[in-house]
Amino acid sequence: MTSIVPKEQSSESKKDLSTEEHEDFRLFGLIAFLIADGMTFAGFFAAYLTFKAVNPISPDAIYELELPLPTLNTVLLLVSSFTFHRAGKFLEKNESKQCQKWLLITGSLGLAFLISQMFEYFTLPFGLTDNLFASTFYALTGFHGLHVTLGSIMIMIIWWQTRVPSGRVNNENKFPFEAVELYWHFVDGIWVVLFIILYLL
Amino acid sequence: MTISLKPNDSPPEKLQPTGWLKYLSFSLDHKVIGLQYLVCGFLFYLIGGSLAGAIRVELTSPLSDFMPREVYNQVLTLHGTIMIFLWIVPVVNGAFGNYLIPFYVGARDMAFPRLNAVAFWLIPPSGLMLITSYFINGAAQSGWTAYPPLSITTPAAGQIIWILSVLLLGGSSIFGGINFIATILKLRRPGLKLMQLPMYCWAMLGTSILVVLSTPVLAGTLILLSFDIVAHTGFFNPSLGGNVIVYQHLFWFYSHPAVYIMVLPAFGLVSEILPIHSRKPLFGYTTMVFSIMGIVVLGLVVWAHHMFTSGTPPWMRLFFTIATAFIAVPTGIKFFNWVATLWGGKISLNAAMLFSCGFIINFVLGGITGVALAQVPFDVHVHDTYFVVAHFHYIVYGGSVFVIFSSIYHWFPKFTGKMLNENLGRFHFIITFIGFNLCFAPQHWLGLNGMPRRVAEYDPQFQVINQISSVGALLMALSTLPFLWNILQSILYGDKAGDNPWNALTPEWLTSSPPPVENWEGDAPLVIEPYGYGEKNSNKIQEGMK
Numbered sequence: 001m002t003s004i005v006p007k008e009q010s011s012e013s014k015k016d017l018s019t020e021e022h023e024d025f026r027l028f029g030l031i032a033f034l035i036a037d038g039m040t041f042a043g044f045f046a047a048y049l050t051f052k053a054v055n056p057i058s059p060d061a062i063y064e065l066e067l068p069l070p071t072l073n074t075v076l077l078l079v080s081s082f083t084f085h086r087a088g089k090f091l092e093k094n095e096s097k098q099c100q101k102w103l104l105i106t107g108s109l110g111l112a113f114l115i116s117q118m119f120e121y122f123t124l125p126f127g128l129t130d131n132l133f134a135s136t137f138y139a140l141t142g143f144h145g146l147h148v149t150l151g152s153i154m155i156m157i158i159w160w161q162t163r164v165p166s167g168r169v170n171n172e173n174k175f176p177f178e179a180v181e182l183y184w185h186f187v188d189g190i191w192v193v194l195f196i197i198l199y200l201l
Numbered sequence: 202m203t204i205s206l207k208p209n210d211s212p213p214e215k216l217q218p219t220g221w222l223k224y225l226s227f228s229l230d231h232k233v234i235g236l237q238y239l240v241c242g243f244l245f246y247l248i249g250g251s252l253a254g255a256i257r258v259e260l261t262s263p264l265s266d267f268m269p270r271e272v273y274n275q276v277l278t279l280h281g282t283i284m285i286f287l288w289i290v291p292v293v294n295g296a297f298g299n300y301l302i303p304f305y306v307g308a309r310d311m312a313f314p315r316l317n318a319v320a321f322w323l324i325p326p327s328g329l330m331l332i333t334s335y336f337i338n339g340a341a342q343s344g345w346t347a348y349p350p351l352s353i354t355t356p357a358a359g360q361i362i363w364i365l366s367v368l369l370l371g372g373s374s375i376f377g378g379i380n381f382i383a384t385i386l387k388l389r390r391p392g393l394k395l396m397q398l399p400m401y402c403w404a405m406l407g408t409s410i411l412v413v414l415s416t417p418v419l420a421g422t423l424i425l426l427s428f429d430i431v432a433h434t435g436f437f438n439p440s441l442g443g444n445v446i447v448y449q450h451l452f453w454f455y456s457h458p459a460v461y462i463m464v465l466p467a468f469g470l471v472s473e474i475l476p477i478h479s480r481k482p483l484f485g486y487t488t489m490v491f492s493i494m495g496i497v498v499l500g501l502v503v504w505a506h507h508m509f510t511s512g513t514p515p516w517m518r519l520f521f522t523i524a525t526a527f528i529a530v531p532t533g534i535k536f537f538n539w540v541a542t543l544w545g546g547k548i549s550l551n552a553a554m555l556f557s558c559g560f561i562i563n564f565v566l567g568g569i570t571g572v573a574l575a576q577v578p579f580d581v582h583v584h585d586t587y588f589v590v591a592h593f594h595y596i597v598y599g600g601s602v603f604v605i606f607s608s609i610y611h612w613f614p615k616f617t618g619k620m621l622n623e624n625l626g627r628f629h630f631i632i633t634f635i636g637f638n639l640c641f642a643p644q645h646w647l648g649l650n651g652m653p654r655r656v657a658e659y660d661p662q663f664q665v666i667n668q669i670s671s672v673g674a675l676l677m678a679l680s681t682l683p684f685l686w687n688i689l690q691s692i693l694y695g696d697k698a699g700d701n702p703w704n705a706l707t708p709e710w711l712t713s714s715p716p717p718v719e720n721w722e723g724d725a726p727l728v729i730e731p732y733g734y735g736e737k738n739s740n741k742i743q744e745g746m747k
Contacts, residue, residue: 025312025383032379036417043418043451047425047436050447058442128432132442135434139425 030179034186037147041190044143045197048136052201061131069120070199073113077148077188080109084155084181094171096164103159106184110152117145137198144194147187154180227322229314230718234321235300236616239609241321242292245328249283250678252276257640257674260667265657273657274342275335275359281345282363285459286370287328289601293466294412295321295377297608298405300616301473302381304709304716305399307390307725312383320376327369334362344655346456349426349437349448357430364423364430371416371423374462378412381405390725396490399707399731400483403490404469407497411458411465414501419455422448449511453504461500463597464564465493467604468535471557474611475539477705478554479546482732485538492531499528509577510584518577525575529568536565547735552626556607559634563599567592570645585655588648594641606633606684613688614702618714619695625687629680636676643670707731 057063087102126134158180161169169176218226223233224240255276259267268276299317303310311317334340341363343352352360385398385406426448428434435441437448476483483489505513505521513521539561548554570592574580583589606629613621643666648654652663659667701710708728712721 022308022388025387028387029313029316029379029383032382032413033375036375036379036413038417039414040417040421043421043454044425047422047447047451050450051436051444054446055442055444061442129434129441132435132444135428135436139428139434139436143421143424 024175026175027178027182030182034183038186038190041143041193044136044140045193048140048197051132051136055132057131057133061133062126063131063133063137064125065137065199066120067199069116070195073116073120074191074195076109076113076116077191080106080113081185081188083109084184088177088181091162091169091171091174091177096162096167096170100159100162103155103162107152107155107159110148110155110184113148114145114152117141117148140194140198144187144190147190151180151184151187155184227318229310229318231299231303231311231314231317232716232720234317235296235298237321238291238296238299238324241325241328242288242296245283245287246292247681248332249280249288250681252280252283254674254678256280257671259657260659261664261671263659263661263664268657270657271339271342274344274355274655275340277655278341278344278363279331279335282331282341282367283328284597285345285463286367287324287331289463289597289605290370290374290459291324292605293463293470293601294374294381294405294408295324297401297470297612298377298381298466300612301401301709302384302405303388304712304720305402305707305731306385306388307393307708307727308384308388309719309721309725311380312388313380316376317380320373320380323369323373323376327366327373330362330369331366334359334366337362346452347423347426348452349429349443349445350439352426353429353438360430361427364427368420368423371420374412375416378409378416381409382413385409390727392727393729396487397729397731399469400472400486400489400493401466401469403493404465404472407493408462408465410497411462411500415455415458418451422451422455446508446511446513449508450505453507454501457504457507458500460593460596461496463601465496467560467601468493470604470608471539471560473707474553474557474607475542476732476734477611477703477707478551478557479543479548480734481542481546482734483538484541484544485534486732488534489538492534495531496528499524499531503528506575506580509580522575522577526572529572532568536561536568550627551610551623552621552630553607553611555627555630556603556610556633559630560600560603560607563595563603563637567595567599570595583648585653586648587644587652587654590654591641591644591648594644599637599641603633603637606630611703612709613691614698615709615714615716617692617695618698619691620698620702621691621695622687625683625690629683629687632676632680632683636673636678636680638673640670640673640677643667643673706733 083102083106087099087106090096090099090102121138128135128138158169158176161167161176223230224237228234228237255268256273259265259273259276265273299311331340338358339356341347341352341359342355343360347360347363385402389395389398425434425436429436429438429443433441435443437443437445439445472483472489503521503525505517506525509518509521543558570588574583574589574592610621610626613619647663647666647670650663652659698714700713702714703710706728708726708731709716711726711728
């Protein structure tokens with residue numbers, strides 16, 4: 001029986017053709033993915049702003065946000081972007097110990113952000129289903145918090161992978177580091193927009 | 202131990218299945234993945250088609266006597282969802298895109314082969330999940346649009362499974378889109394310029410931009426909708442202070458571009474097929490490119506024309522009417538370019554050509570009703586009637602599905618190395634074309650006279666026209682048989698195709714049929730003028746061709 005199968009090549013010619021040399025597009029792919037991810041947030045923001053413009057908040061609904069804690073969160077994330085960048089500088093100079101130190105600081109700042117966010121959740125006077133704005137607040141910050149959680153886990157992974165001598169992330173193999181750094185800056189940027197729209201407007 | 206093992210002979214390669222088993226494996230070969238998409242999509246097409254048949258049987262009589270109303274709603278929802286998300290989108294993008302794009306850019310595979318395989322393997326489980334939801338407590342009942350509050354008040358289990366399934370399919374679509382953008386922009390063979398690419402590459406680039414920009418918005422919206430269903434939040438629930446219009450805006454921000462995600466790749470495929478079978482260069486390459494990109498840009502700002510009866514303010518109606526009318530310009534350019542490509546050509550009326558011509562005829566009819574629907578006074582009259590059903594079936598079936606069949610007839614020799622039977626193919630085309638027009642043309646009349654869509658029962662005055670429509674649907678169902686027979690027969694006993702049965706100039710024909718694992722024995726050919734048919738120097742164009 002004939003079947004729809006491409007002709008098998010001899011192992012000789014296969015070896016000659018087996019790899020295609022091309023530059024690394026993984027960061028390009030990640031950027032495209034982050035654009036897509038950003039569009040998800042854009043949809044959420046658009047929904048929130050439309051709710052705000054069209055659906056007036058009812059007088060008995062409780063929807064009040066305190067500023068100090070989220071401001072602290074903003075500072076935590078912005079500083080963590082900076083410390084990540086610092087770690088990258090040390091990775092370029094092949095100083096893994098220093099790089100690991102700054103990565104650890106970055107990861108801790110991410111965790112601190114999450115703890116502080118949790119604290120805010122528990123002290124807020126409204127719950128998920130109390131009113132439209134409460135729901136949108138939790139959906140937006142929760143979806144962002146999910147991103148921070150994933151980012152923190154990935155930071156911890158590359159922290160472990162930059163160890164000397166057996167880690168696989170180093171000056172030659174920088175892609176995992178660069179990818180997580182780009183993702184982390186993206187998550188921070190989203191937070192700044194979220195902070196402005198949700199807390200300041 | 203003897204050292205006869207070469208360092209390159211890594212064990213995993215030996216574990217890769219060969220033969221037909223390859224098509225059930227996590228293969229990284231773009232050609233295998235393309236055919237996986239195609240066959241998987243076709244199986245779902247058969248399921249979705251059976252559901253359409255059930256709908257047409259129900260509508261032969263005014264009463265809902267063939268199935269209960271709840272079941273009718275489920276069948277309707279599954280039909281729409283399967284046909285869009287599991288048949289047309291994966292096949293026009295995933296199947297032909299994966300198979301052809303690496304050839305067209307002169308690469309040995311896609312930019313991210315592993316991501317590519319993941320994108321495909323998300324489809325069968327989510328499709329099965331969607332279908333099995335019918336047997337677990339009933340499938341979703343709110344149509345493929347899942348408008349709240351209907352989607353919040355109908356049984357939750359089916360709706361949630363529907364949402365999960367669409368989220369997975371959306372993820373698959375985004376992964377595919379990222380892959381196509383990277384492959385087309387970054388993986389081109391050195392020396393190949395963007396403006397020398399075959400038109401399908403441009404269509405896929407435009408489509409992938411739409412996928413990456415709009416699909417995530419649908420994902421976010423469906424996440425909010427699932428919160429409304431599971432956690433009883435009130436985003437889209439008016440009784441809890443929510444806003445259904447926001448859902449409609451967000452939904453159509455994806456789902457209008459989704460129409461272009463289904464039809465732009467079809468434009469690209471037709472632009473490949475017409476020049477080859479009429480032996481003429483593609484007319485107006487540059488205008489084609491700009492009209493594709495124009496459709497991409499305009500396609501993102503026309504969504505609210507689906508919402509003219511949702512209480513949209515007058516300025517919004519005006520803006521979206523004008524924007525929608527503008528889309529007719531690039532689309533019209535493409536239509537006239539295809540006609541001009543055929544004009545004076547040496548046309549061979551084989552099955553691929555017939556289906557492409559069928560596409561042009563059906564698409565221009567669907568396009569005209571589309572321009573009509575963009576006008577608010579007319580749209581308000583026929584909104585949510587069978588006129589709309591007729592319009593979009595002319596676009597997605599008469600357009601995209603005709604092109605899928607055309608492409609199968611055209612590329613089958615490349616896929617398998619065997620020729621399809623042309624007479625059976627022409628027979629298939631004639632039944633499909635008659636059946637399709639018999640099924641959907643009368644629905645314009647039904648809609649103009651006020652028969653609402655999505656309802657199992659209707660006014661008895663519409664019965665005769667509905668029965669005519671159902672006869673057309675029966676013909677469409679029967680037309681699948683000669684096609685399937687043709688495929689089966691040709692795979693087993695078909696004539697050998699040879700490398701280039703159509704004497705085509707595009708790169709996929711410049712290798713053996715079926716192509717070797719890495720696409721070319723030697724270097725990829727540099728095809729700088731893929732449409733140089735009937736020109737004196739056409740033999741010189743294929744530099745680097747061996």
